[in-house]
Amino acid sequence: MSTFDSTKKPLPEVVREITEGNLQLPDFQRGWVWDDHHVRSLLVSVARSFPVGAVMLLETGGDVRFQVRPIENVTFANGTPDPERLILDGQQRLTSLTQVLALESPVKTFDEKGNPIERHYYIDIESALDDERLENAFVSVEPDRKIKSNFGRKIDLDLSDRQKECEEFHFPCNQILNSDSWEESLQEYAPEKFPRYMEFRRKVLNAFRSYQLPIIALGKTTSKEAVCLVFEKVNTGGVSLxxxxxxxxxxxxxxxxxxxxxxxxxxxxxxxxxxxxxxxxxxxxxxxxxxxxxxxxxxxxxxxxxxxxxxxxxxxxxxxxxxxxxxxxxxxxxxxxxxxxxxxxxxxxxxxxxxxxxxxxxxxxxxxxxxxxxxxxxxxxxxxxxxxxxxxxxxxxxxxxxxxxxxxxxxxxxxxxxxxxxxxxxxxxxxPRTISDAAFQPDRLTTLRMRVSAAYKGLHVLLMREGAKDFFWKSTIQDLDQEEINLDIHHIFPIKWCNEHSKEPSLYNSIINKTPISYKANRMIGGKSPSSYLNAIQKHKNVSLSDEEMNDILRSHHIQPDTLRADDFDSFYSARKEELLKIIESAMGKKPEGTTHDQP
Known part of the structure; x- marks a missing residue:
């Protein structure tokens, strides 16, 4: 069973429903964003009777309720009435047309840089009667209804009162739907132009008055989920909600x-x-x-x-x-x-x-x-x-x-x-399926190189949880982190040393060759060999550690001390990979795929 109807409605009738408050916006609609150029382009399309797209409306009164608001710049003397329908698609077009065609106040729009401006819209009648010049027939003027040049010192076009509008033969767009008053003024101030005006009325004004807007109307039984989904599907011109x-x-x-x-x-x-x-x-x-x-x-x-x-x-x-x-x-x-x-x-x-x-x-x-x-x-x-x-x-x-x-x-x-x-x-x-689905491939350790990976972050946390101690400060990494000491995950065999000894970046940049330590320890490591920087840290006047004390710190990072003291990258890498796999196994409660070691 269909929940929507398709029809057409005359543009004047739609604008009237908006100004009377029967047609409003759901409050989740973003604000009006069209600039002056978009407004004038829309007016040209209607004047040429070109299609400007369907409008989608939602009938109110059902279970779906939204906070509502009128179209921008539309006000009501006796408070905002309850609308009969809401605009889901077509806000920018209907706001533009309503402000231009039905309101006395200037249109609140934007310049090409996105700055808010106010404009009145006119049609240069002579240009509008020339098909080749129609694109430029719609002009916008500032609230004083004048176009100026030379930094405001020269007035190029003055439309500040009805007589000047008639003499300049510029028709105000807010008179398009009912031009009786303006026509009386034209007959008073420039009667010789009236025959030419009648040609303009038949060709341009009637295009607006007879313009049919395609309407897709959703019924009041439409669900909230459907309304929101429809809105997002059609709202391609705005920011997704x-x-x-x-x-x-x-x-x-x-x-x-x-x-x-x-x-x-x-x-x-x-x-x-x-x-x-x-x-x-x-x-x-x-x-x-x-x-x-x-x-x-x-x-x-x-x-x-x-x-x-x-x-x-x-x-x-x-x-x-x-x-x-x-x-x-x-x-x-x-x-x-x-x-x-x-x-x-x-x-x-x-x-x-x-x-x-x-x-x-x-x-x-x-x-x-x-x-x-x-x-x-x-x-x-x-x-x-x-x-x-x-x-x-x-x-x-x-x-x-x-x-x-x-x-x-x-x-x-x-x-x-x-x-x-x-x-x-x-x-x-x-x-849960997350436990049964979870699998850790041992080779994944080699490809964990950056903090953006969840598994990389997880291993960093697990090392802290295991009680990893800093190479310099007499504290665990966890405690230093709590005290906001500058920490990060650094290379164990430094990059400079690895490059000098022709080690593959894919190996030395992996998490197997990284561990959390303080900035102080990392500065002392520099680009030295492990045997050299361990000796320097141990002998530092503010550290003074024995070999066994330093070895205990290394073991807290699941590093085999002998491999570092011998600068044996390959043995270090193999041994630490196995140690990290044991940590992973303990946390997951299951062996990484392809491993045979016993869980500790």
């Missing part, structure tokens, strides 16, 4: 300001959820859509459990979902029910991440994986600290990171993970 903006517009119809709830408001002295979450450094990058996804996961998971308890099976059981359509179907009641608990769940996620030695957002392997983690912890509350549950959460989390399963589009995995993770924790299900 986020799901947060669309949900914000939906909630605004029920007098709830989701933007203030999330971002806060200085005017209303309201602290937003984002501000509270960002108090946790590891949550600095959490986005509003992440928060909505966590709410959607919990809402749909609860509905799924209710369906199962009611005896439903197969497709009759509601799925857990974090997809866009599920977020758009959230009601204000859903949001109010879950928002406070989910905020606490993200706080628990920050605590979990700190226990795993992830303290800052730059070290967070996947922001997307925090969503199901926060949803699960919202459900579990303090139970997440129970050893058995915590171990399961850790295995799932690290399998997602080291299996590199949370990059790209992950809505399906997020939903599956929450459902399967909670069932597994309650001992009534198999491990």
């Amino acid at each position: 986020s799901v947060f903006e669309l949900v914000t517009a939906s909630f605004a119809a029920e007098n709830f300001n989701l933007r203030d709830d999330w971002f806060g408001s200085n005017l209303r002295d309201v602290e937003g959820r984002q501000q509270r979450l960002k108090a946790e450094p590891v949550l600095q990058t959490i986005e509003p859509a992440d928060f909505l996804q966590a709410i959607s996961l919990l809402r749909t998971h609860e509905k799924r459990q209710q369906d199962i308890a009611a005896g439903k099976t197969g497709k009759a059981v509601s799925p857990v979902s974090a997809k866009r359509s599920a977020l758009l179907s959230l009601t204000l009641a859903d949001y109010k029910r879950w928002a406070d608990d989910v905020e606490k769940g993200f706080g628990l996620a920050a605590k979990f991440l700190r226990k795993e030695c992830i303290f800052k957002s730059r070290d967070l392997p996947y922001r997307t994986q925090v969503v199901p983690l926060a949803a699960a912890l919202t459900h579990l509350k303090e139970r997440w600290l129970e050893p058995r549950i915590h171990d399961k959460l850790c295995q799932w989390y690290w399998c997602g990171i080291l299996g590199e399963l949370y990059g790209g589009a992950v809505e399906t995995r997020i939903a599956n993970d929450l459902d399967e993770l909670l069932a597994w924790i309650d001992s009534s299900g198999e491990p």
Whole structure:
């Protein structure tokens, strides 16, 4: 059954509906952005009776409700009326035509540089009657209705009153739909031009008055998801709207300001959820859509459990979902029910991440994986600290990171993970697919070279969690990181030494030859051989370490000391690769593919 109708409407009728308030905009529509050139080009197209594209409208009065607003510059004497239909596609065209054709005030538009300007629009009648000159017949003038040159000292065209308009034979565009008053003035001030004007009226004005706009009208039964999807499909000329903006517009119809709830408001002295979450450094990058996804996961998971308890099976059981359509179907009641608990769940996620030695957002392997983690912890509350549950959460989390399963589009995995993770924790299900799908190929270590990789960040964190100590400061890397000492992941065999000894960049730039150390230690390493810089660090007046003490530090980084002291890159590389694979195996609870060593 079709949910839309196609028809045509005369342009004057559409403009009248806009000025009367029967046709308005949903508040998620961006502002009017067309510049003066676009406006004049549109007027030329209508004057030539060229198609300017269909307009898509949505009938109001159904279950889908949005906060609404009039088209820019349109005002009402007795307050804004309730609209009968909303404009989903055609805002820029209809705003341009309404301001030009129906309003006395100047059109609020933009110059070619994007600066706001105000203009009145006229038609040079003689130019309009010449097909070859019609493109240039539409002119715009400043609010004083004059065109000037020589830095404003010379007036080239003065249209500041009705008599001058008639004498200059320039027709005001806001008289196009009803020219009776202007025609009377023309007969008074320039009657000799009236025959020529009548030719212009038949050729140009009638083109506007009889112009038919194609209309696609969506019925009031159209779902919110469909409305938003349609809007985004047709809104190719503007900036894509986020799901947060669309949900914000939906909630605004029920007098709830989701933007203030999330971002806060200085005017209303309201602290937003984002501000509270960002108090946790590891949550600095959490986005509003992440928060909505966590709410959607919990809402749909609860509905799924209710369906199962009611005896439903197969497709009759509601799925857990974090997809866009599920977020758009959230009601204000859903949001109010879950928002406070989910905020606490993200706080628990920050605590979990700190226990795993992830303290800052730059070290967070996947922001997307925090969503199901926060949803699960919202459900579990303090139970997440129970050893058995915590171990399961850790295995799932690290399998997602080291299996590199949370990059790209992950809505399906997020939903599956929450459902399967909670069932597994309650001992009534198999491990989540993220655990069974996760695989780490040993050769992947060689290709991990930059921090942008989730697995690279994960290994860096695991080394800190294992208690790696700094080469210079008497402290663990983890403690130095907390004290905001300048740290980074640096080469163990320096690049200069590796190049001098013909080592392959693909090997020496991999994470196998890198480890987290302080800037102080890195400066002392420089481009020296390992045996040389170890000796220099140990003998530094502020360090003074024995060989065994230095060897203990190296072992905390899973480096075999003898290989460094012998400057044996190949032996070092092979041994450390095996050590890193053991760390990975311990975190994932499963052997990397193709390995046979025992888990420590």
